[in-house]
Every structure is written in structure tokens, then in C-alpha cells.
Amino acid sequence: MLRHRTALVPSLFIGLLATRMFVGGAFGYGGDVKHAPDSLADGLAAWEQIYSVLTSPRCINCHTATNYPQQGDDRHRHFANVIRGPEGKGVPGLNCLSCHHEANADSTGVPGGPDWHLAPLSMQWQDRNDKPLSSAAVCRSVTDRSKNENMDGSALLKHHQEAELVLWAWHPGVRPDGTARTTPPLTHAQFVTATRTWVQAGTPCPKGK
């Protein structure tokens, strides 16, 4: 999908009208979008906003490429020898659920939400040295339906609007010392608006590695 998209980008120079036709047709998401797609430039700008959220600690700490989650704004390795496990939920005796329950435990500073788990390795947004992947690379992963649980643009928008662990990022509770955890750089409403713009533009991805 991305290769098709990238290869066709030069054709966009013929004008906005052609761009809109291209986005609505060749990207294949037009059928589930009610509004006319925005320009490619708008879509790419919206993606960069989305990327700023996805690579914030509340999101990327559980989108690792390694055998462990991270924690904290400095994204350090999760303490207590916690590991990923075969399903991203830890291992027997040391599951995510051993500490992370249905809701934040603000009296003890442990974050929680429904079905707390790591994102699958196919949705890793950082390299094995814990460095965030580029905007282009994360975009490729997010839009690759063989990696993203077969989500098209509409499903991605719904995921960003409603998924409980996504919503948790804006309600992350407090740290053990009682101070509030930081939230992503956009509000959730801004994040959803950016996602809608990006989806309406056909989920374009930046060029590059």
C-alpha cells in the first residue's frame, strides 16, 4: 500500500482537484469517509500531530521493540524484571495484571486500565535501542493492515476515538509520589481531529526511512 502511495505522489502536482480524486480513489479509504478528503499537505501535517502523540511516553512506552515495557517520561525499562510474555501480557506469576488493574490506583500510584497489555511487536514504534522510529516508519506501521490488526482509515479513527487504553493516555493518574503523570502534547479532541483530517486525506505517510 505504501509503495503504491509513494510511487503515485508525483502525480499530485497536477493540482488540488486531481489530488482529491487520487486520495479518494487510489488510497482505498474513500468509501468509509463521508467528507471530501483534505489535501495531501493537510493530511501530512495532521500526521505529524498524530506522530507527536504516538511517540509521547504515555503511548510509546508500551510500543517497544524489546522484551519489556518502559515507564516514566524518561522511558526507562520497567522495573521488577517485567517482561513482554507471549501475548504481551507478561508471564504467569508476573503478568501485567499482577499490578495493573481495571483503573488507575491513585492511592498507590500504579496506572491501570482495561486489559492492560503491551502493543504487539508489529506495532513497535521504536528500535531495539529504545529510540523512537521516524515519522515515516511509524506511519508505515500504523497504516499497514498486515500489522495493525487490519484497520483501515475509519477503524484507525475509531481506535483513536474510543479504544480504552488510548483514552487512558489522557487520564494517566498519578505517580507514586502523588504528582500527576504527563499527558500527550495534544488534547484528545485535537488528536481525534488530526486523525480525522489525516484519514480524510487518505492516511498519507511522509517519505523517507
Add this chain to the structure above:
Amino acid sequence: MAIYKLTVNGQRKEVNVDPSTPLLWVLREELKMTGTKYGCGISACGACTVHVDGVATRSCVLPISLVGGPIITIEGVAQDPVGRAVQDAWVDKDVVQCGYCQSGQIMSAVALLKATPKPTDTNIEESMGGNLCRCATYVRIREAIKSASQQLK
């Protein structure tokens, strides 16, 4: 304060505590079940491990308001064949030194064997990695888990 109805080792219990109270302190202070130990208070050592709805759970960081199922503690774990086998193996292999962490160790070991009846060394290291023992009884813990696994054939 609020009233919570719990099932602990198969018995119905009722406590009237602040919703933020960790389960550990409900067990120890309200129910006088002191087999579960306070170690670090931040879920880093595993000494406070109990089972909640079948999952090995760090009771020191679990507010009573979020308890979502029946609780099994070290006092009740031998009611189950796996728990019995693990406790027997612990005695047979003379695992314990000071003993402070051992109730948590046993609860994690039982959770491991229930999910993975024939664990490899890697399984044991991964599952028991969150349970610390300052006496460093790790070699005997691994031996006892393997022994219990054999007994449960």
C-alpha cells in the same frame, strides 16, 4: 470508609475500610492473616503476592476498591493440589532461609505451575524474576519448582 465483601480462601469476609486501602493491609490488619508480607510497598519485591481471581497479584499496590475476584493467600494455597505440591517441595528441598519472602515466592510458583506444568529454566526465571530473596535462595527455589512439577505428573 466503605464495606467490601471478599472471598478469601473460600470464606466470605466483610471489611469496613477506606477504599484506597491496599489489599495487603486489609489482609494483615483487618483479617489478621499475616502470612502475606510487606516488603517494599511498591510491587518491586513480590513478598506481598496473593492470587486474585487466579492471577498472582501484588497486594501492596492493589486498593481494596479494585479487587475483582476471589482471593487466595498463603494460608489457603495448600487447599489446591498444586499449592500443596509446592509447599511440600519447599519443605523437602529446605528452600527457606530467613523466610520473609517465601510466601510470595510460593504464590508466584503456584501461579507458574498452574499455567505451565512443566516449566523450563527460562520459564522459571521469567516468572519468578519479580520475587526477590535477600538470602539468595534462588537455586533451591528453582529446584523446588521442578520437584513440585515432577510430583504433579
